Amino acid sequence: MKTVNQMRLSFPSKSRNEAFARGAVSAFITALDPTVSELNDLKTAVSEAVTNCIVHGYRRKNGTIYIYASVREDNTVTVKIRDKGVGIEDIEQAMQPLFTTSPEEERAGLGFAVMQSFCDKVRVKSAPGKGTTVTLIKKIGADE
Amino acid sequence: MLKTEFNNNTLTVYLDGEIDHDSACKIRQRIDCSARSLCPRLLCMNFEKVSFMDSSGVGLVMGRYRQMKLLGGSLRVTNVPDRIYRIFAMSGLEELGVLR
Numbered sequence: 001m002k003t004v005n006q007m008r009l010s011f012p013s014k015s016r017n018e019a020f021a022r023g024a025v026s027a028f029i030t031a032l033d034p035t036v037s038e039l040n041d042l043k044t045a046v047s048e049a050v051t052n053c054i055v056h057g058y059r060r061k062n063g064t065i066y067i068y069a070s071v072r073e074d075n076t077v078t079v080k081i082r083d084k085g086v087g088i089e090d091i092e093q094a095m096q097p098l099f100t101t102s103p104e105e106e107r108a109g110l111g112f113a114v115m116q117s118f119c120d121k122v123r124v125k126s127a128p129g130k131g132t133t134v135t136l137i138k139k140i141g142a143d144e
Numbered sequence: 145m146l147k148t149e150f151n152n153n154t155l156t157v158y159l160d161g162e163i164d165h166d167s168a169c170k171i172r173q174r175i176d177c178s179a180r181s182l183c184p185r186l187l188c189m190n191f192e193k194v195s196f197m198d199s200s201g202v203g204l205v206m207g208r209y210r211q212m213k214l215l216g217g218s219l220r221v222t223n224v225p226d227r228i229y230r231i232f233a234m235s236g237l238e239e240l241g242v243l244r
Contacts, residue, residue: 106203
């Protein structure tokens with residue numbers, strides 16, 4: 001199916017950019033006339049993925065986060081969030097609800113569970129030492 | 145970002161705006177600082193004016209739950225908007241009996 005729109009973003013892995021990232025993705029899909037709940041779902045999922053890049057991918061050190069978002073003819077939105085950080089050794093374990101490597105930071109370990117619950121599909125590609133790409137897919141207008 | 149109120153041994157925190165990993169760190173510091181100096185019997189977190197929350201909010205609540213236990217008090221979470229409740233429901237927080 002044809003891609004009708006796309007955008008790219010890159011920004012430093014600072015926690016103040018979490019709000020910017022979800023706001024930018026949300027502005028990008030506004031033209032698709034999403035419901036309040038669809039918009040909130042995608043914003044929440046993006047926020048989780050970007051936080052993962054900052055806290056886990058780059059372990060709070062400086063790095064760059066890349067977002068690529070695209071819209072297909074059928075209003076399916078794909079958002080790829082990528083870091084070039086440490087990567088994930090065991091993706092299955094990382095995706096387990098309540099699993100976290102940062103309990104001292106009060107991370108609840110719910111990031112992937114929230115992404116999965118708020119999107120239609122979530123894909124994770126990662127290699128230790130190379131980084132992680134999370135792909136969020138959500139169809140806008142499926143609610144009605 | 146947040147208003148607090150203290151009476152009858154209850155510290156009420158009115159959360160406001162967006163709760164993410166960035167703001168949760170600051171909110172946590174503010175609440176813990178007040179709780180340590182006032183030693184309330186009950187900490188009440190009011191979510192009525194929260195417009196956005198990701199799972200950082202769950203960490204914030206769980207952390208305050210533990211903190212209040214250490215201080216010999218308890219926690220209550222109130223006025224949670226529906227779209228935010230969904231994340232709390234996923235977290236198992238319901239079983240702690242703090243949600244109202």
